[in-house]
Amino acid sequence: MITVRVPAKVNLQLSVGPLRDDGFHDLVNVFHAVSLFDEVTASESDRVEVVCDHADVPLGDDNLAARAAHALAPGRGVRLEISKNIPVAGGMAGGSADAAAALVACNALWNLGRTPGELMEIGGTLGSDVPFALLGGTAVGTGRGEHLTPVDTSGTFHWVFALADGGLSTPQVYGECDRIREATGEAAVWPSLSEPLAKALADGNAPALGGALVNDLQPAAIMLRRSLHRTLEEGRELGALGALVSGSGPTCAFLAADETHAREIAVALTGCREAVIAHGPVPGAVIV
Numbered sequence: 151m152i153t154v155r156v157p158a159k160v161n162l163q164l165s166v167g168p169l170r171d172d173g174f175h176d177l178v179n180v181f182h183a184v185s186l187f188d189e190v191t192a193s194e195s196d197r198v199e200v201v202c203d204h205a206d207v208p209l210g211d212d213n214l215a216a217r218a219a220h221a222l223a224p225g226r227g228v229r230l231e232i233s234k235n236i237p238v239a240g241g242m243a244g245g246s247a248d249a250a251a252a253l254v255a256c257n258a259l260w261n262l263g264r265t266p267g268e269l270m271e272i273g274g275t276l277g278s279d280v281p282f283a284l285l286g287g288t289a290v291g292t293g294r295g296e297h298l299t300p301v302d303t304s305g306t307f308h309w310v311f312a313l314a315d316g317g318l319s320t321p322q323v324y325g326e327c328d329r330i331r332e333a334t335g336e337a338a339v340w341p342s343l344s345e346p347l348a349k350a351l352a353d354g355n356a357p358a359l360g361g362a363l364v365n366d367l368q369p370a371a372i373m374l375r376r377s378l379h380r381t382l383e384e385g386r387e388l389g390a391l392g393a394l395v396s397g398s399g400p401t402c403a404f405l406a407a408d409e410t411h412a413r414e415i416a417v418a419l420t421g422c423r424e425a426v427i428a429h430g431p432v433p434g435a436v437i438v
């Protein structure tokens with residue numbers, strides 16, 4: 151039996167470029183792994199089966215962890231038990247995290263000896279965010295987000311995540327982003343890594359990082375879930391150094407000055423289902 155712990159991510163810069171012919175967008179996507187973890191336990195079975203302690207996770211063959219097992223060794227069986235802490239459809243790459251954990255767990259359980267690079271390559275075929283869940287830390291993703299380069303950081307950043315009821319569909323949020331751009335005549339520009347963001351990360355400068363956070367999907371997520379606007383405002387009023395929708399939402403992320411500040415913001419936030427604190431960067435999927 152092998153258990154793998156895998157982190158959630160928040161996007162510090164999510165710059166969405168033009169829509170490609172394959173239906174994806176070219177991105178500059180600065181991923182940051184935070185200390186909200188799922189655990190996936192793999193054990194022997196004669197078929198691929200998934201069990202999960204969260205009712206909203208699909209358990210069939212479209213489950214990303216099941217697809218990871220199939221992709222790694224077609225025809226082999228495994229029982230995958232997912233213990234969820236990462237919000238489901240929350241914009242924190244929870245499904246991708248479970249796929250990454252399943253890759254690491256099955257590789258060990260089945261003694262396949264695949265290298266981290268080989269797992270990242272298979273991960274990239276499963277979803278744009280899977281390679282980062284294997285890598286962890288802070289990294290810039292280009293292409294669909296699957297081509298990764300680690301980014302220099304100093305120290306630890308403290309976050310508050312405002313969890314919402316229900317999820318948002320990632321394809322729908324990207325579609326809304328395209329629709330808004332078409333309606334406003336705003337051309338999608340070819341994105342590049344934000345220099346102020348990279349400097350703030352390298353310096354471990356939380357106030358500067360707070361001012362440099364950017365998410366091109368945010369207007370689309372707010373259009374689909376109007377209440378997010380108020381949640382972001384509330385966090386700013388409580389003194390957050392930065393506030394943004396995490397990925398395609400609906401989770402909102404707030405950067406705090408330190409852990410005490412994060413706790414204060416989390417306790418005071420009212421416009422969300424639950425507020426949790428976490429820190430980053432943390433490592434990617436690891437066997438525990």
Ligand code: C5P
Pocket residue numbers: 173174175176177276277278279293294295320321322324
């Ligand atoms: O790769 P992943 O399965 O996470 O992508 C989910 C959906 O998000 C895609 O089907 C696509 O609609 C959208 N997407 C995109 N451009 C990306 C990544 C995702 O349009 N770079």
